[in-house]
Each structure stands twice: as C-alpha cells, then as structure tokens.
C-alpha cells in the first residue's frame with residue numbers, strides 16, 4: 342500500500358515536473374523515518390515521557406543503565422551506556438558509546454537537545470470554580486503562542502507520586518489520552534472591535550481550562566491531606582482509576598496539559614509534519630536515532646566517545662539540575678574519562694580531552710514564512726525539507742564560530758548533504774538555545790544547528806518530512822567523521 346503510494350507520487354512528480362531537488366526527494370525511507378519521529382513525539386506528551394521513550398529505544402539496543410548516585414563499574418571499549426539525572430522517570434537523559442579504539446587521546450563528540458516545550462501545567466492547588474463549572478488552575482510554562490491553545494481538545498500527562506497503605510512510595514507516569522479539558526474562545530459577538538483586533542491573552546485570566554460541567558464538594562475526612570483537598574475530586578478519581586490505585590494513594594503530581602491530536606503528515610504529498618512539541622522533541626528523536634545508528638554500525642572504527650544529552654528546562658533558561666546550565670555534561674565527561682583512565686595517563690588528561698571535544702547543539706530553526714517573508718534576511722532564510730540549518734549570531738545568542746560552522750558544513754559536504762544558514766535580521770531580536778550555555782559552562786567548542794520549522798511555540802507546529810532523515814544522517818555522520826575533519830583542521 343505504502344510502496345504503491347510512493348511509486349504513484351514519484352510518477353506524479355516526474356510527469357508534473359514539480360519534483361523536489363533530487364537530494365530532497367521523499368522516499369519510503371524518509372517517510373518511515375518521519376513516521377518513527379512522529380510516533381515518538383505523539384507518545385511524549387511530557388518531558389518525562391520523552392525520556393521514557395528514549396530509554397525504551399536504548400534498552401532495545403542493549404544500552405546498559407548507569408546510576409549517577411553510585412560509583413560506576415569499569416566502562417568498556419565498545420560499551421553502550423545511559424543514565425537519567427533524576428534516576429527514575431526523569432526529564433533529562435544522557436546516553437553514550439565508547440569506540441573500540443578509545444585511548445588517552447580520545448575526544449568527546451556530543452549532541453545536545455531539549456525535552457521540554459512551552460505548555461500549561463497544573464498549579465499545586467488546581468481546583469477553581471466559576472459560572473457553575475469546574476476549571477483547572479494552570480501555570481504557563483515558557484513562552485508559548487498561547488492563543489493557539491484555545492478551542493483544542495486537551496488532556497493531561499506527567500508524573501504521579503503514590504504512597505500505598507504500607508507506606509511504600511512509587512512514581513508512575515500517566516497519560517490520560519482522552520480529551521477532558523478545553524480553553525474556550527470568547528464568541529466574536531461578545532468582543533469589541535479593538536479586542537478582536539488585539540486578541541490579547543491575559544495569561545492568568547484567560548487560560549484556565551474547563552474541566553467539568555459540575556462542581557463537586559472537595560474531599561473531606563481525616564484521611565484527606567490538605568494537598569488532596571486542593572484538587573478536584575473527580576480529577577483525582579480519574580487519575581486513580583487510570584493508575585489502578587485509591588485516591589488516598591496519590592500524594593503528589595506534576596501534570597502537563599497537551600493537545601490530544603497526534604502528529605500527522607500534511608501537504609499533498611505528505612511532505613510536511615504537523616505536531617505539538619517539534620521544538621524540541623524532534624531534536625531529541627534525531628539525536629537518539631543518530632546515536633543508535635552509530636552504535637549499530639560505527640563503534641568498530643571509532644576512537645572516541647559519542648554522547649547525547651537531552652536536557653530539560655531550555656524554554657525557561659536552562660538553570661536547573663536537569664538543564665543545560667547544570668553539571669550534566671561536565672560530570673558525564675569527567676566520569677567517563679575517569680572510568681576509562683589508564684595508570685600511565687597524565688594528570689591533565691581530562692582537560693586535554695575537553696579541549697579536543699565538540700558539541701552540536703540541536704534545536705529547531707525558523708523556516709521562512711511565505712506570508713511573512715520580510716521577517717527573514719533573504720540570504721539567510723531556511724526552507725522546509727532543505728536540510729539542517731546552521732545558526733550563527735556573532736552577538737553569541739548562538740555558539741557557532743567560524744571554525745565550528747566550518748566543521749559542521751564539512752561533515753555535510755562529505756556525505757553530500759546541503760546545509761542551510763540562518764542569521765536573524767539586524768532589526769529583530771534573536772532567540773537563543775543551549776549552545777552558548779554549554780560552551781560557557783564547559784569551554785567546549787560548539788555549533789548551533791537544527792531543522793527548519795514554522796509556527797515555533799504554537800500548540801501545533803509544522804516541519805518538513807524529509808528533514809528528519811537528513812538530520813539523522815548528518816548527526817550520524819558527525820559521530821563518524823568529526824575526528825578526521827578536526828585533525829585536518831587542527832592536527833592531532
């Protein structure tokens with residue numbers, strides 16, 4: 342069925358002359374890779390779910406779990422490992438492989454991405470009633486395009502902490518899946534002309550979603566904690582039934598709202614992807630897949646460590662225990678280097694390795710918008726389905742330098758992939774990401790890259806189908822070709 346569709350599509354393209362450039366053509370492989378990425382994102386309504394999905398992919402490929410709280414066992418050449426900062430059901434993840442030819446002259450090839458996206462999250466006291474309805478008290482997280490959250494079928498997902506009658510505490514992930522919440526728009530007839538024009542959202546007053554058409558009494562009795570009294574009984578009942586526990590066992594949670602509509606293909610040939618959280622769960626997926634491909638094929642010829650770090654809290658500045666401003670990369674590098682150390686290695690081995698290491702910070706980039714094309718400077722206006730974008734900003738909102746940009750372009754050139762370039766217009770403020778933060782914290786060289794997308798920070802973003810394949814291939818090539826290019830440029 343799928344093959345026939347592609348044959349017909351290819352035939353149509355040829356006859357109509359509306360073909361993509363040959364290297365950008367959609368093939369069954371590109372559609373399959375995009376489909377896997379979409380599946381990953383749809384099943385990751387919270388950062389914790391994104392990490393859980395990643396862990397499942399790593400376990401399937403025989404990666405070994407490490408525990409940050411304990412001394413690590415000796416690591417092996419050819420070994421594959423992962424750990425989570427919060428150990429259980431965390432929101433950040435580190436995974437790495439050690440090449441068969443690892444030695445004291447080895448370097449670290451690192452890809453960073455982030456698991457979080459702007460969204461609405463339940464406040465510690467979530468019950469709120471108005472106009473005979475039960476609402477949910479929510480807090481805005483990050484800089485969302487909040488008007489896109491109106492009139493969507495929303496649900497809840499995240500982490501719940503449970504305490505059973507014997508006092509045993511467990512943590513579970515939950516995803517309610519069905520639509521149970523909605524933030525209704527105000528009817529056009531009830532808005533004044535200026536209100537319609539402005540469509541200004543007050544983040545406190547206008548974003549509280551409706552949860553129920555009834556108002557129930559709060560839970561009572563000595564058994565009920567003050568935390569439980571702060572939440573709608575029906576919501577606690579729904580969570581308890583989903584988890585197969587009693588309401589009294591739910592002692593805390595961290596729940597996120599999300600759009601129940603999963604990722605889908607769009608465009609006449611399925612050349613686009615529309616989904617929530619492309620920024621930056623797409624980055625998480627392509628990093629994971631590149632590492633898995635490298636672990637599968639590349640370790641025999643590899644002399645270095647290939648590592649991916651998926652951080653939380655990028656959307657709110659990265660300063661947290663699990664963000665890019667944390668010690669996550671620093672400690673990973675230190676512990677791996679320490680575990681692989683030979684007696685004859687010099688005292689400053691780690692510092693030497695850090696100087697030779699390189700970080701690819703992968704976060705989404707702004708594609709040129711056809712209806713707002715003046716927002717891009719025309720020579721630096723990335724397109725969808727046209728390959729990975731290098732982001733440069735000499736004011737250091739991006740960490741790309743002449744040398745790091747060259748190295749990444751060169752990797753693309755070696756595998757025949759075009760890269761695109763983005764520099765923001767001089768009269769526009771520039772976004773930022775984890776690259777400058779990691780560079781400043783670790784002193785490692787870094788390049789900021791990503792795939793192009795539209796509607797960044799909307800509840801439903803839009804990206805290119807072909808870009809998934811191009812990103813995975815290029816990141817895999819980074820793990821495989823970085824050393825040869827770096828040695829050409831800087832010597833051994």
Ligand SMILES: [Zn+2]
Pocket residue numbers: 455620621655704705774
């Ligand atoms: Zn991002």
